Amino acid sequence: MKKRMAMRCLCRPAVALCCLLSLLIVPGCGQDAENTVTPEVVTTASGIEMVVIPAGSFEMGSKNGPADETPAHTVQLSSFWMDRYEVTQDEFKKHQLPDPSHFKDPRHPLDQINWTDAALYCNERSLAEGLEPCYDEETWECNYDATGYRLPTEAEWEYACRAGTDTTYSFGRSASKLPAHAWFADNAAQTTRPVGQKKPNLWGLYDMHGNVSEWCNDRYAEDYYATSPARDPRGPAQGPERVLRGGAWNSSAESCRCSYRASDPSVNDTCLASDAIGFRCVRNAPARASQKKDTTAMESETTTPKTGFVYHDIFLDHKTTEGHPESPQRLTAIVRRLEETGLHGELLHLPVTPVAAKWLHTIHTPAYVQRVKRSCDEGDAYLDSLDVPISRKSYEAALMAAGGVLSAVDAVVHGEIRNAFCAVRPPGHHALSDQAMGFCIFNNVAIAARYAQQEHGLSKVLIVDWDVHHGNATQAAFYDDPTVLYFSVHQWPFYPGSGAEGETGSGDGRGLTINVPLPAGSGDREYLDAFENKLRPAALDFQPDFVLVSAGFDAHERDTLGSMRVTTAGFGRLTQIVKQIAEQCCDGRLVSVLEGGYGLEAQAAAVEAHLRVLMES
Numbered sequence: 105m106k107k108r109m110a111m112r113c114l115c116r117p118a119v120a121l122c123c124l125l126s127l128l129i130v131p132g133c134g135q136d137a138e139n140t141v142t143p144e145v146v147t148t149a150s151g152i153e154m155v156v157i158p159a160g161s162f163e164m165g166s167k168n169g170p171a172d173e174t175p176a177h178t179v180q181l182s183s184f185w186m187d188r189y190e191v192t193q194d195e196f197k198k199h200q201l202p203d204p205s206h207f208k209d210p211r212h213p214l215d216q217i218n219w220t221d222a223a224l225y226c227n228e229r230s231l232a233e234g235l236e237p238c239y240d241e242e243t244w245e246c247n248y249d250a251t252g253y254r255l256p257t258e259a260e261w262e263y264a265c266r267a268g269t270d271t272t273y274s275f276g277r278s279a280s281k282l283p284a285h286a287w288f289a290d291n292a293a294q295t296t297r298p299v300g301q302k303k304p305n306l307w308g309l310y311d312m313h314g315n316v317s318e319w320c321n322d323r324y325a326e327d328y329y330a331t332s333p334a335r336d337p338r339g340p341a342q343g344p345e346r347v348l349r350g351g352a353w354n355s356s357a358e359s360c361r362c363s364y365r366a367s368d369p370s371v372n373d374t375c376l377a378s379d380a381i382g383f384r385c386v387r388n389a390p391a392r393a394s395q396k397k398d399t400t401a402m403e404s405e406t407t408t409p410k411t412g413f414v415y416h417d418i419f420l421d422h423k424t425t426e427g428h429p430e431s432p433q434r435l436t437a438i439v440r441r442l443e444e445t446g447l448h449g450e451l452l453h454l455p456v457t458p459v460a461a462k463w464l465h466t467i468h469t470p471a472y473v474q475r476v477k478r479s480c481d482e483g484d485a486y487l488d489s490l491d492v493p494i495s496r497k498s499y500e501a502a503l504m505a506a507g508g509v510l511s512a513v514d515a516v517v518h519g520e521i522r523n524a525f526c527a528v529r530p531p532g533h534h535a536l537s538d539q540a541m542g543f544c545i546f547n548n549v550a551i552a553a554r555y556a557q558q559e560h561g562l563s564k565v566l567i568v569d570w571d572v573h574h575g576n577a578t579q580a581a582f583y584d585d586p587t588v589l590y591f592s593v594h595q596w597p598f599y600p601g602s603g604a605e606g607e608t609g610s611g612d613g614r615g616l617t618i619n620v621p622l623p624a625g626s627g628d629r630e631y632l633d634a635f636e637n638k639l640r641p642a643a644l645d646f647q648p649d650f651v652l653v654s655a656g657f658d659a660h661e662r663d664t665l666g667s668m669r670v671t672t673a674g675f676g677r678l679t680q681i682v683k684q685i686a687e688q689c690c691d692g693r694l695v696s697v698l699e700g701g702y703g704l705e706a707q708a709a710a711v712e713a714h715l716r717v718l719m720e721s
């Protein structure tokens with residue numbers, strides 16, 4: 105690119121003259137834009153600042169410029185978000201991607217990055233935030249409808265660079281002010297520079313001119329403008345090279361112009377990439393952002409939380425033994441994380457009341473319920489076995505945990521919210537009808553399934569259990585029941601010992617228990633394979649009326665009990681699949697309930713990724 109850009113600018117001595125001519129014949133066109141507009145900046149889940157770019161139209165290309173910039177033509181674009189800065193080496197490495205940069209410095213933009221690795225970064229960043237990746241990692245085709253990050257189209261890039269101006273540069277026609285806005289050949293001293301040091305453009309974007317040239321998603325064709333569509337153009341379908349925009353530390357002022365087009369063949373080979381190529385990401389503006397300026401009715405609709413949240417301080421009063429992994433800190437870490445990320449305020453907080461005996465008895469025997477109450481009242485240290493430490497408030501907490509989940513079922517069925525996550529404890533999926541097991545007292549999810557059926561008349565319920573342990577009690581509750589499909593993926597062999605592949609249900613329920621035991625060390629690939637190839641077809645065949653998730657996060661790679669390797673982003677992807685199933689089968693009705701998860705920060709991060717997917721519109 106370095107060579108190519110230098111070559112192209114050398115062979116364009118006439119361009120400056122053309123600009124001068126157009127300056128003379130288009131009065132006002134050369135006025136410098138000094139007034140700044142306050143940009144609308146959002147900070148993403150991973151802490152990256154993005155500018156909300158409004159929908160609108162602009163004139164793309166240049167009237168009298170080089171052949172590949174003509175004809176100038178009006179382009180209409182939908183709203184999108186664009187990174188405020190070029191992607192830095194520091195941000196890139198956060199996603200465990202090897203940094204190819206020549207000018208190594210965490211604050212500098214990435215350089216020497218090939219197009220495919222830039223697209224890969226977009227996918228990794230999407231996954232880390234629980235968004236749907238845009239790129240197919242085999243074909244590298246871009247799904248423009250996905251919610252995740254991608255490279256900008258060439259039109260998006262130029263529109264954002266111009267920031268409402270129609271001049272040669274975003275700050276005016278003359279290059280005399282370029283040193284204030286850009287690191288380029290005249291002032292960069294032969295190297296990249298930390299991002300964000302020069303003046304931003306009118307929309308608050310930094311380094312759109314200079315520092316590193318930026319990859320666009322589009323393939324390059326010199327004559328593309330002659331035939332490109334007027335709305336959201338996305339480049340030619342074929343072509344060996346991808347577009348670069350903006351100029352770099354080694355570029356002439358000419359190559360830093362808003363409409364200047366370059367291209368480069370280093371699509372998937374780092375060796376080919378020059379040390380002057382970087383990129384920034386965009387994503388489609390979420391519906392909320394693009395509709396914000398519409399009618400007030402629309403506004404109130406879009407600000408209504410669509411995801412519910414169940415939590416109550418009583419859950420912290422269920423005390424286990426000192427140093428026990430199933431601790432109150434599990435929930436405080438989750439709540440803290442949601443507060444820090446701002447998600448807490450975006451959720452509909454649901455009321456929590458104790459579960460009525462009627463519903464408790466759909467799963468547990470009255471004698472067992474009485475035994476739980478008595479053990480707690482008498483101050484016993486354990487319930488049934490050393491496996492279930494308790495405290496005086498454990499009974500009350502367990503009633504509230506189950507009751508909170510039923511509250512979430514109500515809110516979803518009544519359409520107050522679309523889905524919900526219940527941060528409850530004690531957990532439930534090992535709790536048998538008459539026996540506590542594995543940190544569990546009442547089987548919250550199993551009770552909720554019966555409640556959805558009996559209280560709300562929903563006939564078929566899907567329970568997806570991705571806790572690292574097999575949900576033996578949930579399986580047992582519905583083993584011969586044709587109205588409940590129980591799907592569990594878990595580490596095996598492992599506690600509690602059940603969940604072999606051959607356990608598939610009995611009687612009328614035969615085939616409606618699906619166990620996917622996986623060896624220790626399994627990760628995203630194995631889990632996604634199970635979800636795509638076993639869960640999805642079975643669920644679509646079953647057509648549930650309601651979906652419950654036994655959401656344990658102890659299969660996380662940083663969990664302290666499990667030995668699996670599911671990543672935070674992996675939990676986002678599992679959530680996406682289950683959410684899609686709910687959307688296809690039952691208007692998105694889904695309630696997710698915390699089970700295990702013992703790495704405090706790992707679990708909190710995974711819950712955040714899970715919620716972000718649930719909250720997407």
Ligand SMILES: [Zn+2]
Pocket residue numbers: 571572573656658699700701
């Ligand atoms: Zn577990």
